[in-house]
Amino acid sequence: MNFIQTRGNDTSKPQTVTFSEAILSPIASFGGLYVPEKLPELGNEFLEKHLASSYKDMARDMLQRFEIDIASNVIDEALALYDNFDTPSNPVPVVKVKDNLYVSELYHGPTRAFKDMALQPFGVVLSSIAQKREENYLILAATSGDTGPAALETFKNRENVRVACLYPDGGTSDVQRLQMVTEDAKNLKVIGINGVFDDAQNALKRLLASEDFKQALQEKNVLLSAANSVNFGRIIFQIIYHIHSYLELVRQGAITLGEKVYLNVPSGNFGNALGGYYAWKMGLPVEKIIISSNENNVLTKLIKDGKYDLRASHVVNTTSPAMDILKSSNVERVLFDLFGAQRTKQLMDELERNNVYELSTHELATLRECFDADFCTGEEGKGYIKDTFDTYNYLMDPHTATCFKSYETCCDPKIKSIIYSTAEWTKFSPVIANALTGERDSKDLDALVVISNAASLPIPKMIKELFSKEIAQSTIIEKEDIEKEILSFL
Numbered sequence: 001m002n003f004i005q006t007r008g009n010d011t012s013k014p015q016t017v018t019f020s021e022a023i024l025s026p027i028a029s030f031g032g033l034y035v036p037e038k039l040p041e042l043g044n045e046f047l048e049k050h051l052a053s054s055y056k057d058m059a060r061d062m063l064q065r066f067e068i069d070i071a072s073n074v075i076d077e078a079l080a081l082y083d084n085f086d087t088p089s090n091p092v093p094v095v096k097v098k099d100n101l102y103v104s105e106l107y108h109g110p111t112r113a114f115k116d117m118a119l120q121p122f123g124v125v126l127s128s129i130a131q132k133r134e135e136n137y138l139i140l141a142a143t144s145g146d147t148g149p150a151a152l153e154t155f156k157n158r159e160n161v162r163v164a165c166l167y168p169d170g171g172t173s174d175v176q177r178l179q180m181v182t183e184d185a186k187n188l189k190v191i192g193i194n195g196v197f198d199d200a201q202n203a204l205k206r207l208l209a210s211e212d213f214k215q216a217l218q219e220k221n222v223l224l225s226a227a228n229s230v231n232f233g234r235i236i237f238q239i240i241y242h243i244h245s246y247l248e249l250v251r252q253g254a255i256t257l258g259e260k261v262y263l264n265v266p267s268g269n270f271g272n273a274l275g276g277y278y279a280w281k282m283g284l285p286v287e288k289i290i291i292s293s294n295e296n297n298v299l300t301k302l303i304k305d306g307k308y309d310l311r312a313s314h315v316v317n318t319t320s321p322a323m324d325i326l327k328s329s330n331v332e333r334v335l336f337d338l339f340g341a342q343r344t345k346q347l348m349d350e351l352e353r354n355n356v357y358e359l360s361t362h363e364l365a366t367l368r369e370c371f372d373a374d375f376c377t378g379e380e381g382k383g384y385i386k387d388t389f390d391t392y393n394y395l396m397d398p399h400t401a402t403c404f405k406s407y408e409t410c411c412d413p414k415i416k417s418i419i420y421s422t423a424e425w426t427k428f429s430p431v432i433a434n435a436l437t438g439e440r441d442s443k444d445l446d447a448l449v450v451i452s453n454a455a456s457l458p459i460p461k462m463i464k465e466l467f468s469k470e471i472a473q474s475t476i477i478e479k480e481d482i483e484k485e486i487l488s489f490l
C-alpha cells in the first residue's frame with residue numbers, strides 16, 4: 001500500500017511514498033500529512049474470522065491487509081510488546097459499566113495511558129527501518145503529558161534512534177513529569193519548556209520544516225523524524241483496538257455481529273478518533289463517532305457548527321490536560337477523506353492565514369453523518385467520576401469522564417456505546433481524589449493514597465516507584481532555545 005498527501009503535491013515529493021517513507025518523513029507537501037491511497041476492505045468476513053482470535057492474531061491479519069513494507073518478523077516483534085501489558089491475555093479489556101455502556105480500557109501498558117497502544121509497537125518498527133537503512137534518526141516528540149513518557153519508554157536504548165522530548169513545564173501531572181525526567185538512557189533527552197503544549201508542538205513543527213536544522217543534523221549524520229500522532233506509523237496501530245473492542249462486545253454477547261455501536265472518544269490531536277474513523281471505513285459497524293472535549297472545545301464547535309475558529313481562543317489549562325489542544329492535527333485527514341486534497345489545502349491555508357475556516361452547509365452535513373460532539377467542564381467531569389464510582393463501582397480518569405457527558409447528550413441510549421478510557425486513575429490522581437472525597441490541592445503521591453483507600457485499590461508498583469527514582473533529566477528552557485539545546489544533546 002502506498003501513501004498520498006492531504007494537501008496535494010507541490011512536485012517536490014514523489015506522487016506516492018511507501019509506509020516506511022511516510023513514517024520517516026511524516027510531513028508532506030504544503031505542510032500536509034500522508035494518508036493511505038486506499039483502505040483495505042474488512043467487513044463482516046474479517047470480523048467473523050477473528051471472533052475467537054487473540055488481539056495479536058487479529059492485529060497481524062489487519063496489518064497484512066494494509067500490505068505495508070515491514071517484514072513480518074518485525075511486525076511480530078512489535079506486536080509481542082502487548083504481552084508486557086498487565087492484562088497480557090487481552091491487552092485491551094472492555095468492561096461493562098451499565099446497560100448499553102461499555103468502557104474499552106486502553107491504558108494497561110507500561111506508562112498507564114493509551115499512548116502505549118501505538119507507541120509500543122511503533123518503536124520497534126521505526127528502529128528496525130532505521131537499522132535496515134543504516135541511518136540514524138532523531139525523533140522529536142512534543143507532549144502534553146502522555147506521549148512523552150510513552151515515546152521515551154518505547155525508544156529507550158533502541159538502536160539507531162535518539163529522542164528529544166519537549167513538554168510544557170507545569171502543564172503535566174507529577175506522575176507524567178516523573179515518568180519522563182526519571183528516564184535514564186543515553187539516547188534520550190527530555191526538555192521542559194516555559195510555555196503551553198501548543199508552544200511545544202509549534203516548535204516541533206517549525207524544526208521539522210526547517211532546512212537549516214536539517215542541515216545541522218546532517219553534519220552530525222542524523223536524520224529527522226517525529227513520533228507525534230500525525231505519524232501514520234502510530235495511526236495504523238490505533239485502528240486495531242477499535243476493531244478489537246467491537247469484537248469484545250460480540251464475544252460478551254452484548255451485540256450481534258453487524259450491530260452498530262457508538263464510539264465515544266476523548267479527543268485532543270484526534271489520533272484515537274481517526275483510528276475509529278478508519279476502522280469504520282474499513283467495514284466496522286459504527287453508528288457514529290462521538291468526539292468529547294474539555295473546555296478547549298474547538299472540535300465541538302467544528303462538529304456542531306462547521307466552524308474551526310481559533311480567533312478568540314487560547315489554550316486553557318484543564319483537569320484533562322492531554323486534551324488541552326486547539327490545533328487538532330489529525331482532523332485534516334478526515335477533511336481529506338471527505339472533501340479531497342484541493343479543498344483540504346484551501347481550508348488549512350485559511351486556518352493558517354485567518355485562524356478560522358468554515359465548512360459549507362453541505363460539508364457540515366457530511367461531517368455530521370460521521371461525527372457528533374460535546375464538551376465537558378472539569379466540574380462536570382468530577383461529577384461523572386464520583387457518580388460512576390458511587391453507583392457502578394467504576395473508577396475512571398478525567399479524560400475518560402468527558403465521554404460520559406457526550407454519551408448523555410449525543411447518544412441514543414438504546415444503542416450500545418463504547419467509551420474509550422485513555423488513562424489509568426494513577427495518572428491524574430489529585431483531580432480524582434478531589435472528585436471522590438472533596439480533598440483539595442493534594443500532590444499526586446498523597447492523592448494516590450487517598451484514592452487507594454477510598455476505592456480499595458492498590459497503587460501499581462511502577463507508579464509508586466517513580467517517587468523515589470533519581471531525576472535524570474533536569475533541562476528547562478525558553479522556547480527560543482530549543483534548537484540549540486537539541487543540537488548540543490547530539
Ligand SMILES: *Cc1c(COP(=O)(O)O)cnc(C)c1O
Pocket residue numbers: 113114115146147229266267268269270271272273322323399422423
Ligand atoms: C493523548 C490523549 C488523549 C487525546 O488523544 P488524541 O488521539 O490526541 O485525540 C486523551 N486522553 C489521554 C489520557 C491522552 O493521553
